[in-house]
Amino acid sequence: MANLLPQDLLHRLNWRYAVKGFDPARKISAACWDSLETALQLTPSSYGLQPWKFIVVESPALKEQLRAASFNQKQVTDCSHFVVFTHIPELLEADVDKFLDAFSAARSVPRENLNGYRNIILGDVHGHRKPFIREWTRHQCYIALGNFMTSAALIGVDTCPMEGLVPAKFDEILGLGPTRCRTVVACAAGYRSPDDASAAAAKVRYPKSDLFEHR
Amino acid sequence: MANLLPQDLLHRLNWRYAVKGFDPARKISAACWDSLETALQLTPSSYGLQPWKFIVVESPALKEQLRAASFNQKQVTDCSHFVVFTHIPELLEADVDKFLDAFSAARSVPRENLNGYRNIILGDVHGHRKPFIREWTRHQCYIALGNFMTSAALIGVDTCPMEGLVPAKFDEILGLGPTRCRTVVACAAGYRSPDDASAAAAKVRYPKSDLFEHR
Numbered sequence: 001m002a003n004l005l006p007q008d009l010l011h012r013l014n015w016r017y018a019v020k021g022f023d024p025a026r027k028i029s030a031a032c033w034d035s036l037e038t039a040l041q042l043t044p045s046s047y048g049l050q051p052w053k054f055i056v057v058e059s060p061a062l063k064e065q066l067r068a069a070s071f072n073q074k075q076v077t078d079c080s081h082f083v084v085f086t087h088i089p090e091l092l093e094a095d096v097d098k099f100l101d102a103f104s105a106a107r108s109v110p111r112e113n114l115n116g117y118r119n120i121i122l123g124d125v126h127g128h129r130k131p132f133i134r135e136w137t138r139h140q141c142y143i144a145l146g147n148f149m150t151s152a153a154l155i156g157v158d159t160c161p162m163e164g165l166v167p168a169k170f171d172e173i174l175g176l177g178p179t180r181c182r183t184v185v186a187c188a189a190g191y192r193s194p195d196d197a198s199a200a201a202a203k204v205r206y207p208k209s210d211l212f213e214h215r
Numbered sequence: 216m217a218n219l220l221p222q223d224l225l226h227r228l229n230w231r232y233a234v235k236g237f238d239p240a241r242k243i244s245a246a247c248w249d250s251l252e253t254a255l256q257l258t259p260s261s262y263g264l265q266p267w268k269f270i271v272v273e274s275p276a277l278k279e280q281l282r283a284a285s286f287n288q289k290q291v292t293d294c295s296h297f298v299v300f301t302h303i304p305e306l307l308e309a310d311v312d313k314f315l316d317a318f319s320a321a322r323s324v325p326r327e328n329l330n331g332y333r334n335i336i337l338g339d340v341h342g343h344r345k346p347f348i349r350e351w352t353r354h355q356c357y358i359a360l361g362n363f364m365t366s367a368a369l370i371g372v373d374t375c376p377m378e379g380l381v382p383a384k385f386d387e388i389l390g391l392g393p394t395r396c397r398t399v400v401a402c403a404a405g406y407r408s409p410d411d412a413s414a415a416a417a418k419v420r421y422p423k424s425d426l427f428e429h430r
Contacts, residue, residue: 003371006250013257035221042228146361156218202321
């Protein structure tokens with residue numbers, strides 16, 4: 001496809017808002033959801049390490065439990081697909097090797113040619129960044145969240161990002177204890193209810209003169 | 216504009232890659248750049264607080280200095296517009312009041328009707344989240360980065376996200392000391408050089424079965 005015109009992009013971004021009331025009867029189709037998973041899969045990450053796992057919840061019973069750990073926000077249960085963005089707080093040598101194996105396979109590069117790159121990545125994530133690695137992988141989840149909300153808006157799917165949740169409770173409910181993943185943030189996806197008054201509310205944004213500086 | 220078809224979205228996301236070689240002769244037009252600033256302005260943030268400032272660098276001399284603080288990566292100088300995402304590490308009552316003033320004006324709600332909302336926000340950012348507020352506002356910049364890269368790809372503008380930089384040096388070069396803003400991450404924007412071999416390289420992504428879990 002050719003580029004979108006800038007005004008068409010902005011039209012879609014203006015259409016987006018943080019949905020308060022989802023229509024519980026409307027489900028995202030399997031084909032459409034699969035495209036959104038592909039969009040998430042294509043999210044850029046530092047070095048391409050993809051230090052995340054996306055947990056997609058459709059089970060009404062599980063949504064009820066997560067809602068209780070999200071200050072009872074009804075978006076959790078009323079949305080179609082509820083996505084929990086989890087990060088891998090610790091990056092091991094094995095994670096880097098897994099990535100380099102995938103790199104070697106995707107680009108038909110002999111694995112041994114990647115040893116220099118391996119040293120660079122490990123020198124960074126086990127060197128300078130070591131004390132911050134937990135935060136660093138968490139940041140990557142927010143890139144995914146930003147990409148997800150914009151991608152969804154482009155194809156007409158509504159979202160509501162959710163930071164109002166208790167990550168430790170989410171981890172417990174989702175049984176993440178024995179895994180290497182931990183909850184960072186979540187996003188509800190689906191379709192707005194025609195009754196959601198927030199849809200018509202003007203956006204609150206600072207003027208560009210406040211937000212940008214040109215040098 | 217109507218929704219994009221999912222396959223068209225994915226076409227644009229597959230077109231995107233982290234550019235290694237920008238064409239230094241190609242500049243983003245003023246109108247196109249203005250649209251990208253609007254896209255950034257429309258980025259969702261927690262409570263809508265917009266705890267950020269985007270510094271847009273076009274000055275060749277300043278880009279040279281920033282390149283030296285970015286491990287000499289040539290994208291900094293070769294790109295058209297270099298964006299530094301800065302956050303406001305501390306949220307004061309004045310920040311919340313500024314937001315509520317904007318809210319009141321945009322939505323024609325009497326300011327005094329927002330006192331309950333004010334208490335909720337302050338109770339959160341000066342309560343539970345107080346110890347993490349610096350990280351929390353940093354996270355918001357990554358939402359903006361994710362939105363920015365996807366938005367740019369949609370309208371045919373290339374980007375390269377950059378975490379390989381020394382934030383303290385950036386702050387110094389940009390003279391952020393006396394301001395409340397601090398560097399988080401950066402992104403080069405412009406147009407790929409026809410010589411950039413990375414453009415044709417296959418993407419390295421884990422299979423969906425590794426990245427998603429369905430419940």
